[in-house]
Structure formats: structure tokens, C-alpha cells
Amino acid sequence: MAVISAKDLTVEYYNSGFSLKHISFSIDEGEIVLLTGPSGSGKTMLLYCLSGVIPHCLNMRTYTGAVYINGVEISKTALSEITKMLGIVLQNPTAQIFGRTVEEDMAFGLENLCVGRDEIKRRIDETLKLVDLEKYRESDPFSLSGGERQRVAIGSTLVMKPDILLLDEPTSNLDSRGTKGVIQTIERLKEEKKTVVLVERNIEHIMPVVDRIIALYDGEKVTDSKPRDFFAKQILVEKLGVNPPQVVRLIYRLRAEGIDIKELPISIQELYCAIDDKREWMDAKYYQHKKSMVQI
Amino acid sequence: MQNIINIKNLWFKYEESSPWVLKDIDLTIRRGEWVSIIGQNGSGKTTLVKHINGLLKPVKGDVLINGTNTKKAETWELARSVGFVFQYPDSQIFANTIFNEVSFGPRNLGFSEEEIEQVVTSSLNQVGLHKNLDTKPGSLSTGEKRRLAIADVLAMKPDIIVLDEPTTGQDESTCENLMNIVKELARSGKTIITVTHDMELTAKWSDKVILMDLGKIIKNATPRDVFTDFELLKRIEIDPPQVALLSSILNLPRTPITIDDTVELLKMWISR
Amino acid sequence: MKLVGYIKKDSMIHSLDPRVKIGISIAVSALALIFNHPLIIAILFLSVVIMSLLAHIQKEFKSRMLPMMPIAVSAFLLWILFYRYVNPEGTHQIIFNYAFIIIDRTSILYAIAMSLRVLTLLSMPLLFFATTTFSSLSLALVKLKVPYLAAFIVALSLRFMDYGLEEMNVIRDAQVSRGLRLKTRTMIERPQNIIMLFKPLMEKFMMFQQYLTLSMDLRAFGSMSTRTFYLELKMRKQDCLVLTLVFLTLLLGIYLRVGGLGTIA
Numbered sequence: 001m002a003v004i005s006a007k008d009l010t011v012e013y014y015n016s017g018f019s020l021k022h023i024s025f026s027i028d029e030g031e032i033v034l035l036t037g038p039s040g041s042g043k044t045m046l047l048y049c050l051s052g053v054i055p056h057c058l059n060m061r062t063y064t065g066a067v068y069i070n071g072v073e074i075s076k077t078a079l080s081e082i083t084k085m086l087g088i089v090l091q092n093p094t095a096q097i098f099g100r101t102v103e104e105d106m107a108f109g110l111e112n113l114c115v116g117r118d119e120i121k122r123r124i125d126e127t128l129k130l131v132d133l134e135k136y137r138e139s140d141p142f143s144l145s146g147g148e149r150q151r152v153a154i155g156s157t158l159v160m161k162p163d164i165l166l167l168d169e170p171t172s173n174l175d176s177r178g179t180k181g182v183i184q185t186i187e188r189l190k191e192e193k194k195t196v197v198l199v200e201r202n203i204e205h206i207m208p209v210v211d212r213i214i215a216l217y218d219g220e221k222v223t224d225s226k227p228r229d230f231f232a233k234q235i236l237v238e239k240l241g242v243n244p245p246q247v248v249r250l251i252y253r254l255r256a257e258g259i260d261i262k263e264l265p266i267s268i269q270e271l272y273c274a275i276d277d278k279r280e281w282m283d284a285k286y287y288q289h290k291k292s293m294v295q296i
Numbered sequence: 297m298q299n300i301i302n303i304k305n306l307w308f309k310y311e312e313s314s315p316w317v318l319k320d321i322d323l324t325i326r327r328g329e330w331v332s333i334i335g336q337n338g339s340g341k342t343t344l345v346k347h348i349n350g351l352l353k354p355v356k357g358d359v360l361i362n363g364t365n366t367k368k369a370e371t372w373e374l375a376r377s378v379g380f381v382f383q384y385p386d387s388q389i390f391a392n393t394i395f396n397e398v399s400f401g402p403r404n405l406g407f408s409e410e411e412i413e414q415v416v417t418s419s420l421n422q423v424g425l426h427k428n429l430d431t432k433p434g435s436l437s438t439g440e441k442r443r444l445a446i447a448d449v450l451a452m453k454p455d456i457i458v459l460d461e462p463t464t465g466q467d468e469s470t471c472e473n474l475m476n477i478v479k480e481l482a483r484s485g486k487t488i489i490t491v492t493h494d495m496e497l498t499a500k501w502s503d504k505v506i507l508m509d510l511g512k513i514i515k516n517a518t519p520r521d522v523f524t525d526f527e528l529l530k531r532i533e534i535d536p537p538q539v540a541l542l543s544s545i546l547n548l549p550r551t552p553i554t555i556d557d558t559v560e561l562l563k564m565w566i567s568r
Numbered sequence: 569m570k571l572v573g574y575i576k577k578d579s580m581i582h583s584l585d586p587r588v589k590i591g592i593s594i595a596v597s598a599l600a601l602i603f604n605h606p607l608i609i610a611i612l613f614l615s616v617v618i619m620s621l622l623a624h625i626q627k628e629f630k631s632r633m634l635p636m637m638p639i640a641v642s643a644f645l646l647w648i649l650f651y652r653y654v655n656p657e658g659t660h661q662i663i664f665n666y667a668f669i670i671i672d673r674t675s676i677l678y679a680i681a682m683s684l685r686v687l688t689l690l691s692m693p694l695l696f697f698a699t700t701t702f703s704s705l706s707l708a709l710v711k712l713k714v715p716y717l718a719a720f721i722v723a724l725s726l727r728f729m730d731y732g733l734e735e736m737n738v739i740r741d742a743q744v745s746r747g748l749r750l751k752t753r754t755m756i757e758r759p760q761n762i763i764m765l766f767k768p769l770m771e772k773f774m775m776f777q778q779y780l781t782l783s784m785d786l787r788a789f790g791s792m793s794t795r796t797f798y799l800e801l802k803m804r805k806q807d808c809l810v811l812t813l814v815f816l817t818l819l820l821g822i823y824l825r826v827g828g829l830g831t832i833a
Contacts, residue, residue: 051786056785092779110796120798177336201467246537259562259566378745382745452747
């Protein structure tokens with residue numbers, strides 16, 4: 001069942017040239033979708049449209065078409081109702097932290113919605129587990145690392161119990177430890193059948209969790225496919241200025257050197273299978289999107 | 297002088313009562329080297345490089361830049377030798393035209409007006425920002441702003457250039473451009489220091505990699521030596537470039553750390 | 569270095585209800601303004617210092633007070649030079665006389681009192697914010713019938729003051745690295761230096777403020793006419809006791825002052 005759908009969405013800002021043109025797609029429950037494309041292609045703008053920020057918080061010159069979340073048209077629904085279905089974590093986690101402790105920050109949104117104290121506590125307990133921040137319950141979010149702070153921002157959104165989460169470059173300023181923490185959180189969300197749409201440039205690290213890639217170029221949707229099919233379109237990938245995982249770029253180079261690898265591997269294990277003579281190694285498990293790092 | 301940067305027994309903490317942020321750092325960097333400093337956030341990377349242009353002064357030990365001890369020099373004096381490109385160009389862009397922006401540094405250093413004109417034009421060319429000198433910096437894209445910030449620094453003609461997270465949050469094409477610019481600078485003899493999370497960049501371009509953890513330098517070696525020390529990398533949770541993991545799956549004569557490397561090795565491997 | 573922020577410690581001062589601490593702040597500040605005898609103001613300042621000891625924040629208190637010292641010294645010098653012009657009948661027992669500078673016993677006492685007053689008025693809020701979290705302050709204000717929006721703004725400003733200072737440091741580092749000399753050679757350069765520091769800060773502030781208001785909307789801020797308060801604030805016996813003592817001290821002080829005590833005769 002489609003939880004998110006965009007129908008012929010065309011949006012234009014007042015001052016800059018940024019716009020989205022005739023965007024249509026639908027996303028089912030439990031899918032993890034990556035939105036990618038070069039700077040200025042409209043990724044963040046699209047995220048804002050899906051979350052209701054456009055048109056409720058930002059005025060547009062043009063807004064035609066529609067966005068539906070759980071069948072409800074976003075532009076005709078109050079933002080406070082939307083926040084019960086969908087959560088968005090913006091690019092700057094610092095500007096989203098209101099609490100003196102992680103616990104207080106998570107309570108903020110629920111306080112605004114007049115949720116009862118006991119229910120607030122119960123939800124915070126659950127969410128702290130989900131984002132793996134139980135030991136930081138009483139900590140000042142500003143004393144935490146970038147990755148932990150990012151998880152606070154995610155947790156404070158999740159506590160409002162949305163089934164859909166939108167993330168704008170969640171790992172962009174994080175080190176590898178922080179990035180792993182965020183990816184583990186997304187994996188846990190997947191297990192809980194939450195739908196996640198994220199904008200990311202750091203594709204290599206996020207690949208293990210992604211089901212689908214939607215690419216934008218100059219405000220238009222140019223492709224919507226599974227990761228393997230996306231990376232198979234080498235010319236498009238390069239035109240989009242997207243940085244595929246190193247393994248994929250290796251294959252592009254090998255192909256250019258005349259070494260043909262038929263199946264496009266997107267992880268190290270798959271690469272091994274692809275080039276090894278002993279094809280009996282190639283069984284289904286290597287083609288599943290589990291952790292792409294080999295256990296050393 | 298062969299060693300352009302000489303750091304001896306450097307210890308640093310922000311306040312009397314706070315813990316040590318840098319512990320017993322010993323480091324020499326030769327003129328013309330490209331050194332990458334890697335490590336988790338909080339390992340002390342940025343704190344260390346801030347000692348190079350005197351933004352921070354050692355609590356114990358010494359930092360010598362081109363023979364000058366930073367304890368005896370102000371940052372603006374050291375700006376002659378050390379150019380620092382910060383992570384976010386918005387932290388420094390203030391002028392109303394790109395000319396005024398780029399000429400600020402050289403003017404501070406006492407360049408003559410003719411020198412300033414010449415140096416501004418050449419720096420902007422070097423970074424590929426071919427725009428009218430009256431252009432407002434606010435109208436530039438993020439990638440262009442980043443190049444502007446580098447031009448700001450280049451205009452002061454430093455021997456050493458420090459880049460703090462040059463590729464974080466950048467498009468692939470912007471990264472490519474940036475790295476080509478830096479590569480040219482390295483070729484022209486500048487000493488380059490990058491602080492980065494990008495292991496691929498580190499493996500591809502650096503002459504030397506310094507791995508930091510909890511305020512100490514735990515490894516100072518070539519990219520190959522660092523990225524093949526899998527045990528150490530696993531301990532501090534840093535991932536080597538993806539291709540390096542191939543060696544643990546296939547029986548390759550050495551561990552590849554860049555794509556070029558891998559292609560070469562695989563060609564040999566396949567033809568065996 | 570945080571100038572204003574909360575310092576987390578386990579102390580009796582920290583655990584006092586914020587409303588009591590507001591009361592203490594008002595009382596100490598009021599008394600420091602009412603009296604002008606140096607001894608009395610010294611006692612008031614000492615009480616703040618003692619409270620900082622009780623709060624186990626003496627080290628941070630000292631380092632935060634240090635930048636204030638020049639202000640106190642300036643106050644002392646100003647008053648010592650100008651007291652006789654402000655209060656000519658009060659001057660006697662001239663101690664020092666050179667050109668237009670006449671210093672007498674009264675002006676010395678007065679100058680000491682003024683500089684101590686400055687220190688007291690600056691140190692009291694310092695102590696307050698170091699021992700009170702912005703969220704408990706916000707709740708205390710609401711309990712004192714301050715509209716929630718106002719209380720929220722106060723809390724948010726405190727919250728982000730240290731963040732703003734940090735951003736300022738980043739900008740300063742970036743500009744100094746380009747040869748900006750903060751200790752300028754001439755006064756002409758000063759305005760440009762200020763632009764260099766404040767323009768990027770203002771732009772960052774604008775961007776930040778946009779994100780902040782967006783975040784507030786996304787967390788349903790202001791969507792309902794009331795809200796739940798997750799934190800609880802209850803006055804304990806000791807809070808009531810301290811508040812009563814403070815109130816009585818203030819009353820006593822006012823009474824004594826009105827009776828003519830506590831001035832430099």
C-alpha cells in the first residue's frame with residue numbers, strides 16, 4: 001500500500017530558480033528510499049514538499065499537483081496532524097534541539113501536542129531503545145558527539161510516533177562511528193516496518209539499507225529503480241555527479257579496460273563472486289542487502 | 297629547510313581543569329608533502345592543525361613553522377606561511393564583492409595595490425572562478441563559495457595550506473574540481489595538510505597519513521601501511537577504502553588501496 | 569569557554585527551586601542598590617561568593633568573573649575621580665591632591681562601594697545561570713504566571729547563547745587566519761574588523777533562526793492552546809524556608825535603610 005505518493009508535483013520558489021517539475025512516484029510501507037542528485041536538483045525541496053513544510057511553512061510561487069501521505073492530501077491538512085504521520089529531520093541537528101537533556105528534548109514535541117505525562121515517559125523509554133541512546137537519557141545533547149546528536153534529533157522526531165521518517169543528509173558531517181550509528185538506527189526502523197526517505201550524498205555507507213533510488217536532475221525525476229539497476233546506468237550516474245560506492249566505480253573502470261563483469265556487484269562479496277571462476281560460490285545470500293563490510 | 301613543520305612533545309588542553317586534548321605529539325612534515333590527518337571526531341585532528349597557524353598555542357612542547365616558534369608569533373604573522381581553509385566558507389565570507397573578499401588577506405599582509413590586483417586575479421584563476429570581480433559572494437553556489445574560500449587563502453601566497461574537511465557535504469563533481477585544484481597546488485611545491493573523513497581521497501592523494509585517536513598519534517605512515525593495518529583500523533572503527541577489503545577475499549600479492557591499484561592487480565589475478 | 573551556561577553539579581544551591589533562586593537574586597541585587605556603604609555591599613558580594621562555594625563551582629566562578637574585573641576597576645577609578653563633583657558637600661579629609669584630582673576618604677569609600685556593587689550585580693546572575701537549567705527556569709517562569717511563549721524565548725536565548733559564542737569563535741578563527749589583527753593598529757580599521765566578525769555571524773544567525781522556527785513548527789509548537797509540562801517543579805520545605813529567610817532579610821534591609829543606616833556618613 002502506498003504510504004507516500006506524489007502526483008504531478010510542480011513547485012517553484014519565489015526568489016531563486018529552484019523548482020520541481022512534474023514529480024510523480026509512490027512509496028510503499030517499509031521501503032527505504034534514497035533521494036539523490038547533484039546540488040540544486042531539488043532533493044531537499046522535495047523532502048520539504050513530502051513533509052508539508054512546503055506549502056505550510058514556506059510560500060511558493062507555484063504549487064500544483066499533490067502529495068498524499070497515508071491517502072491524505074498534505075496541502076489540505078494541518079501541520080500538527082501531519083507531524084503525527086510523518087517526521088522530518090533537517091540538515092542542522094543543532095537547530096532542532098530544544099531540551100537540556102535528551103529526555104527533555106524528546107518530550108518537547110509531545111508536550112506541544114498535550115500528550116499525558118505517563119504516555120510521554122513510556123514513549124521516551126521506547127524511543128531511547130530504538131535509537132540506542134538509553135545511557136544518554138540525562139545527558140546534554142550538546143555534549144554528545146555529532147552522530148549521537150543526530151540520533152537525538154531522529155529520536156525526538158520518532159517519539160511522535162510517525163510511521164514515515166524523512167532524513168536530510170543524516171550522515172553528512174559524521175565520522176565513521178557516527179555514520180554506523182545512524183545506519184544501525186535506520187536498519188532498526190526497517191525492522192519495525194517504518195518507511196524512510198533520505199537524501200544522502202555519502203552513498204557508499206548508506207547502500208546496505210537502501211531499497212530504492214530516486215534521482216533528480218534539475219528538478220525532474222530522471223530515474224526510479226533498485227540500486228543495482230541504478231548503478232548499471234553508468235552514463236546517467238556520471239551525469240548526475242553522484243558518487244557510487246567504490247566497488248561500483250571499480251567495475252566501471254574494469255569495463256573500460258575490457259574486463260567484462262556481467263552482474264553489477266554493489267558490495268565486496270558480490271564483486272568476489274562476479275570475478276571468481278568458481279561460480280558455485282554465487283548463492284542467494286551474497287545478493288541480499290545485509291552489511292556490506294566483510295568481517296575481517 | 298627540509299622540515300617545514302616541526303612539532304615536538306606537544307601537549308594541549310583548553311583549560312586548567314579540563315582533560316588533555318593532545319598528548320605528546322611528535323610530528324615532522326617535509327616541504328612539499330601532502331599529509332592527511334584522519335581519526336574519529338574528538339580524536340584531536342582539528343585541535344592539532346589549529347596549532348599550525350597559531351590559533352592555538354601549546355601548553356607544553358613546541359610547534360615550529362619554517363623555523364618560527366608559534367609561541368612567539370601571532371596568527372596573523374603566521375598567515376604568511378600557513379593558509380587555513382575552514383570547513384564552512386560561510387564562516388569567513390563577509391565582503392560585498394569577490395575582489396574585496398580575496399584582497400582582504402593580502403592587504404592585511406601589506407601587499408602593494410599592484411601586487412594585490414595580480415594575486416587576486418591569479419588566485420581566482422587557479423580555483424577556476426572566472427567571474428567578474430564585482431560579483432557578490434552571496435550569489436555564488438556552495439561549490440563556488442568553497443573555491444572562493446580557497447582563493448582567499450591562496451592570495452596570501454602561503455607555503456603551507458591546511459584544508460579542514462574539504463570534501464564533506466560536496467557533490468562528486470565539486471570534489472573532483474577541488475581535488476584537482478589541490479593536486480596542482482601540491483605539484484607546485486606547496487605543503488598540503490588535509491583533515492578528512494574521506495578515506496578514498498586520503499588513499500589516492502596523500503604522501504603520508506596520520507591516524508589519531510584520543511589525542512595521540514597512533515600511526516604515522518604511508519597510506520598503504522595505514523590502510524592495510526586492518527586490526528588497528530577495526531579497533532578505532534575506521535573503514536579503509538572498500539577496495540582494500542578485496543585482499544582478504546582474493547589472494548592478491550598486495551592490498552590495493554585505490555581503484556588504479558585494484559585494476560592493475562585484478563588484471564594480473566584474472567590472467568593467472 | 570562557556571560564559572553563561574549551566575554547570576552540572578550536585579549541590580544544595582543547584583537543588584533549590586528556581587523561584588527561590590530568582591528571589592535570592594532579586595534580594596541581593598536590590599540590597600546592593602539600596603545601600604552604599606562598602607562594608608554592607610562587601611557582605612553581599614561575599615554571600616554570592618559563599619553561595620558559589622556551596623555550589624561547588626568556585627573554579628568556574630573565578631574564571632567567569634575574571635573578564636568582569638576591568639569593569640569593576642573602571643568603576644572604582646571613575647568614582648574616585650568624580651565623587652567630589654557629584655557630591656561636593658560630602659567631601660572632607662582630603663588624602664591626595666594634584667591638579668584637578670582631589671581624593672578624600674569619602675570618595676575612596678564610595679568608589680570601593682561602587683565597584684563592589686558592580687561585582688555583586690554581575691556575579692549574582694552569573695551564579696544564577698550557572699546553577700539553574702534553562703528548562704527549569706522556563707518552568708519556574710510559567711509557574712510565576714509568565715506567558716509560556718515569553719518563558720520559552722528566555723530559555724531558548726540562554727540555550728543558544730553559548731552556541732552563538734562558539735560560532736563567533738569559529739568566525740574569529742577564520743578571519744584571524746586571514747591576517748585579521750584583533751588588536752588594531754589604528755581606530756580606522758576597527759569598524760571593518762567588526763564587520764568581518766559580525767556579518768558572517770548575522771548571516772549564520774538568520775539561517776539558524778529559519779531552521780529553528782521550522783523545527784518548532786515541525787514539533788507542533790503552538791498548535792494547541794495548552795500544553796503538557798513533562799518536568800515537575802514542587803517547592804520543598806527547605807525551598808520555603810530559604811525563601812522566607814531571604815524575604816525577611818530584604819524587609820530588614822529596607823527597614824534599616826529607610827531608618828538612615830548603611831550609608832557613608
